Amino acid sequence: MSSHGDEESGTETQLSSKSNIFRYNSPLVQVSLTGFVCFCCPGMFNALSGIGAGGQVDPTASDNSLTALYTTFAVFGVLGGGICNVLGTRLTLFCSCFTYVLYTGSFLYYNHHHDQFFAIVAGSLLGVGAGLLWAAQGAIMTSYPPPARKGTYISLFWTIFNMGGVIGGLIPFILNFHRTTAASVNDATYIAFMCFMSAGAILSLSILPPGSVVRNDGTRCTNIKYSSVSTEGVEIVKLFMNWKMLLIVPAAWYSNFFYTYLFNNVNGALFNLRTRGLNNMFYWAAEMLGSVGIGYLMDFSFQSRRNRGFVGIGVAALLGTVIWGGGFSNQLRYSHHDLQEKLDFASGGDFAGPFLLYLSFGLLDAIFQSIVYWIIGCLANDSETLSRYVGFYKGVQSAGAAVAWQVDRHKVSFMSQLIVNWSLSTVSYPLLVVLVMLAVKDDINTEKGNVQEDTIPSTNSASVNDNNGGLDITT
Template sequence: MSLSLPGRVGRKIHDADFQIFILSVIILFTYGMYIAITTIGGGGQDNFAAASYSNLAVNATAAFFGFFAGGIVNYLGPRLSTVISGVPFALYTGSLLAYTQIQNSGFVIASGALVGFGTVIMWTTQGLFSLTYPGEGSKGMSLGFFHVMYSLSGVIAGAIALGLNFQMENRGLTAPTYVVFIVLAVIGLALTVLLVPAEAVRRSDQTHVQHVHFPGWRAELMALGRAFLNRRMLLAAPYMIITQWQAPYQFNGYNGSLFSIRSRGANLMFYRLSSIVASLVYGHLLDKPTWTVKRRGAVATLILVVCLVGSWIGALKVQWHYPPDEPSPYMDLSEGRYWAVWPIFVVWGFIDIGLNMTAFWLIGCFTSDTSEVSMMTGAFLAWQAIGGTIAWNIDAAGVDYRYQGIITISAVMLGFVSLGLSVSKLPDSQHYESKDMSNIRIAILLNVNV
């Protein structure tokens, strides 16, 4: 169901830019709030076990449905896909609220499995909006706006967590905090009534968005198979696997176990503010017209390696001071020691965006065909979710955070061997293989976090 209004208001609702804005707000209030709770560590709980197993379920489900997300969205259409994919995020937050009262981990884990489905469907829908709704001259600007809106979700959620828990001594988020997140998710779902069918959307030049035709499951599966077996995608697969591998340690092992609840909220704000800066820096770097394609990739890789090595040496040094058999320090932002280690989490926010944007930039270098970009995006989501499944399984198994950190940085650095090889195969020229630069910019700006 969508609103049908007459006159100027009705024309505005059918405007492509307005539809992109509405979808950005919907994702901010639904998926964005879910990611914010995850970033706080342990789903905001004092006991991380349920949230860790839930995140394992999220990634396992996302890895499976990532193979079919493109076909599902093509079959359902973007509007219905947005509604269906948004519900699990509100349900997940509700399960955490229930967990604070009845300690039912099964509800949290089941909700996590639904979130995995919702994540890949919502992000595939967002990709469809990004590829088809804007005019050729405004795709990059539209995606840049979306990415800033998405990063703002963490800033807003961090401010909520910090404000509502500022005077609290407990280790977990309070019930009112979860209620606020649920209300925001419901508001996001309510906004889906403003979405209109794709064929009813008009661009600024008065052209209409083409209706998405479902070619059939056989054609969808064959296209997906070609994307997975593409030799350049296979070479980059180890790198794609590690793009979210570091999340369990960063959010649970570091942010969750070493800081007070209000400090975790503050860390989330700084993390996402750093992500906004990173999106601007990498967007400029990876599309720098005076540099060759190979040089852009090499410089991006070098920056990531330097930031990773420096931040992880600092993180492991901090973690090693607090063995698991000793009480956690629960550093608070009122203490000087908090500000001494604060830069580490800020750098991780910068790295998080850089890892994902570089992966999408590679896809943009591999092809500029819209259908191939869509299928390679699905393949990337699947590889990323597989890595996340392994990493969250290690976390759920209760591996000592010190050794979990070593495993994580080792896996990430091995993934960079794959990235280096992929970059070395890029053309040593100032142009991509295709002259269609609009889709390349889409690959640069589109960032997905399962």
């Protein structure tokens, strides 16, 4: 009897350890840490891009550097999932973060020398780094959470990540508050961004590989070991023949395409320098609000997961129609050849309407992207497959962005850019509905592409070997 009691006690101890959601190797902690890495790097990058023209009065250098960035991002976004599966998440994230520091440094250099060559080269390298970072991030965000709580974890990540945009928007607002007629942000603004990005690179070393992350029920997030170059090459080619990925293409193309119009031709065209920073702060705050709301809807609104997908897409389509309609009305008031006097946040009523519109686009952005990530996360459970799916999504997304920055570079009319963006978003919704209808199952165990999850053996302790750093995690 005593032996039996000891065995039960050991099992209870093990379960208690696993049920602690704040374990270092728990999905909650690892997704949160990934969120803070992205807070420091792409979050600050978003703040820099969001103030328009990279903080410069002339958008030429910014447009060209971002075209170079998204061109290489399109390639390495697709390849990123395979590279991440070979290198591991920690090394992939660590190397990627430094490309953000270099890119911001190129604009610090441009502030003094006005030579865009460095910015274009740095943009190309950032495209490589961003492709790898987002593939690793996507695999973590979509495969680590319990299958029934993917919306909640996606909203958690999106909230932490977009806090970087909020803080990043506050930086140029504070540091340039008294420079109401300045042509570009000051050096201190770029240096502050670089400090945050460097901190993100250091923080990325805290990320564990998928095989070391254990859910509360004792299952590992994946039983996949590191892959080979030949295997990944074959699997990446297959993505372009995968009907699920083809249905995502319009949504992926749109999801970064509209940033050019919004950042340069709404925020950059209508508001002065310090107000653009303030607008960005509220834009990314609206993203946080949108991600929390849609995360709750996608996990808790209906028992049927497929119905949750339909409702989420319906909400995004309705809001998108209203907000883009508001953008159309606003765009009738100005053009390339008829720009208004720059608005300041102290302008009162004239400021309020365009400000609320800009904020609404942030809300829509978070809702739309969270839904797409949620759908991708429903297509499989293992990190290896999902890293490829997310890599494909980010690659197409970045190809769209590369085209968008050159469209703006060649002075295509603001109204034409708006109509293309609105049309892309409208086309994407019915295709996402078809994808949910055909590929998202209510029973998570019937999803094609899922792997059987490993369960930690029922012993007093479970050792999980970390192949990406030699750590030994005991739960």
